[in-house]
Amino acid sequence: MPRWKLQKKLKTLLFISSLLLGTTLTFKVTAAEEITFYYGSFAQTVDVESLKIFAENGTVNPDLRTIFNIVKPNEVVKNKFQQALVTPIDINASLLSRLLNTDEGDRILSELSTLIEMQGGTSGKSVLRGSMIQAAASDDGFTILNFLQTLPRNMQINVRETLRWAQQASFLVKATENLVKTTENLALKVSDSQPITDFSQLANLGETGSVSFVRDRWNLTDNERKRRFYVEVYRPQLSASEEIPVIVFSHGLGERPETYQKMGELLASHGFLVVMPQHPGSDTEYKKDLAEGFTRNIFSLNEFINRPLDLSYTLDELEKRNETEFDGQLNLEKVGAFGHSFGGYTALAVAGATLDLQHLQKDCDSSASRFNQAILLQCRALKLQQPIPKLKDERISAVLVYNPVNASIFGPEGLANVKVPVFVGAGTYDLTTPFVFEQVRSFPWLVNAPESYLLIQQGDSHVPLAKLGAGSYFTATSLLKLTLPHDQLRHYYAAPSIVAFAQVYLADQENYRVYLHPSYITYLSEQEEFKAFLITEESAPSLVESFQQQVEGFRNL
Template sequence: MDVIKLLGIGISSLLLTALPGAAAESLRFSVGTVEFSIPVEGLEAYAEGENLGEYEQLAAYLRLLSPERQERVREILRSRYEYSSAEIEQFLNSPMVSEFLLKIGDILQTESRENGADALQTAIVEASDRPGGFTLVDIVREFPSPSLYLDIERAIDGLAKVAVLVDQTRAVVGAIEELALQEAAAEPVVDFFQLPDLREKGPNSSSKQTFTVSVPFRDRNFEVDLYLPSTLETGTQNDIPTLIISHGLASDRARFEPLARHLASYGFAVAVPQHPGSDYQQLQDLLSGQASDLFEPQQFRDRPADISRVLDHLEELNQTQFSGRLNLENVGILGHSLGGYTALAVAGAPINFDQLEADCNLETLPVNPSLFLQCRALELPRTATEFGDPRVGAILAINPVNSSILGASGLAKIDTPVMVVASSLDLLAPAVLEQVKSFTWLTSRDRYLVLKENDHHFFDAGGFTSEAIPEFGSLIRASQEITNAYVNALSVAFFKVHIADESEYRSYLQSGYAIAISNPAYPLHLVRSLTSSELLKVLR
């Protein structure tokens, strides 16, 4: 089982709150003083494409949806999930998921109009025992209440907030596109098609070795894959620029091998550590009952420390194996999602508990799901919150979660070059609320905001993602190769300039380059300047 598939169930459930769903026998909701009831059989018939003649209320509502939207809803309702009840129960009992269900339970209530979180959890576990897998309709059939009550006011309030975020995202994308065009017009004219295509592999071959880092005082051991360019053999002292890649929650180092190989082909040594306690193995341990949590809050401290321990180990290897050829005095860090937080933290941004306290009073379901993760930091003691390592020289953060846990004051302490990459269709860490807003808080001289339109959060996703989230499957499959190529090119250019000190790559770090390689289906924008006041004007 993969966390993305489980998130698929949750996202699908959320999408259905916009539609009269089903219950053990019926769904009830009130509009003013009038109460409506829709039988589950009607929704099941709709999923199978049957005539809804006897379910006129449901048919009338569905006629408000476009044909395309109706077909997508049918796909969601028909999708089957095959997980054991033991795995499902372990996952749903983890603190972060329990908090998520509690907010959903305010909207999907029991017949007596109490919070439906416990009933929903019971229904999911019971449905998972069905042979051949279960559907969302099966879940509501197992709901331990004669009917499921939809709090229509809370549902509409939640959907209104989502609608505002959608409008804000559209406005911000437009503003960044316009700003990128303005920056491109002021840049020197470059024929990028006469330059090497950084989306393609570089001239060097690479080798891979794996080593283990031990931290005895923390009882923490983890493996690191190290990709070495062929230029290592002929390099001189401090000649080989070095990077570290930090994976996201429930991911692992293997998923970043393509990117690591790409960077190594341009002469970088690239280390990719596994972060125990927040990796794919942690998910497996949760599902098997060997762990009680998908994420250990201590990881907010352990992950940045992992980066420093990797650098310590590389310094030892540099003397014993590599004849001092690795340059470990100015190292680049690339991180995705939670790995983006890790990169920013090790660059000098401390945990901002005041900001967390202000943002984490989650009385209703937030439109920024990453808060469920960031707010776990409030479980930590408020000591030793700074993790900066002076060997870190540049940061590339892809879809980072950071707005509350680091906040404006934390990010302002970073003085190294930073590139922030955002995706306009990021549902887990929305671009407007996370990456774009936090970019305006950066004060470093060299900063870059990259926005990928029509792209999602799952940079390191494989084919399983499209199976897990049918609503977004075609988008993920289509965009993956194109938008990952954007990251390949820009990461090479960014680290060549700011870690390898090769100024001839600076022309790639322009708005004009992003425009030149942009695919019309997935437009790419790069800007160097966006202030908080400029962003606020767009959001008004």
């Protein structure tokens, strides 16, 4: 994708995010339905009715014109603001109430309340919570305009702090673009230095392999932890003389093993036994419990400990069954730990990464953290009881993670304890675990991994937007005006890398290493608008230099 196009799309994406985060939720209405903006000694009051008229037909009343004369938005921005005022956000009021009363919701409200003050200088945190819930319960659903009309008292918006947020957000868009370009240049530099290979003659590893397999489910009980969970098992049907390499996979927050069925089937068809344990304190059932009011948290605090232990307990179960059910074919001395999102944290922890709570505390206190949704999850670890038990499993010999939650909770010292090969996947449209904060930042910290890979995919989000529902798809394509990659693009880039990584580092098949070369991903990108770039540990020093330049720029704001 051309650089200017990527920059435009990233700016649009983050603009809407910051608009909804900063502007949307920082208005406050008086009994007279007025909003007051202040910047030093300057103050300007705007009637909510003026915003309603602007949303309906674009008319700018004098009070709103005064604000526009100061902010000077262009027509595109004004149009987006006009649409955003009345675009419904599909969320159930009861669920929103529960979410805003979690640790993560409370942290979001605390951040937002730094931008607003009730008259008299008090925090608007509790008012924000109540008004958001009331707006969501209205007949038209949650819109900015509905939210403004529910606020019960006068409020003041700190324009100076709001503009600082906007300036930081704008800088992060530019930093994202710069780091994507850095990764691209590093990948192309390596690609150009390698002998020409006719990649068109290689088999497509993203296609189903030749090995038949069966799918099964085990129900396990860990009596020591009083924990019950099931495991999805994808078992290849190999001859009795063949050794079977093993992969244990950890699902994301609010997900379940079945979400990753396609990956399990692909790897099994290439000869790998794949086991996917359920994580009961952070899966779909726990998410359902939150929605129905049976829990007050998005996930159980103990999941930071239990998730890695679930992987180890699953491997223990495989050892028990190896002789009786697998005729001793399983290679349990060289196991791969794969994971997505929170599962990425899990896989890295079981591979040896250790929690660094001092580093985490520093990040949780940083102003940059407000733009990183993943920090909401990680900061909860500060409540863990000490000492934290050992989570490393010596059987793990390779790690593959996509969109991992990892940078703040592990830090440089924690990730330096990973001493096995690592593959990291990231996407440029990922606002849940932004690669600037979570993957590009942390990749160079894998200093003791003998070999490491970082794959950046343009246009890739944390999960496919279509999966989030029609509302999210409409917002992305109509309101944000984003061009989205086709549904199979993630599989197109990721699948060959996943299979090849498993073949090289778990099955000792060196002939698959060609798929892990930056030039192969460059070849795959040739006919695609949305490109992908692969770099290795050799490029990490240059990535660090580029990242540090972005950090210094952010600190100077």
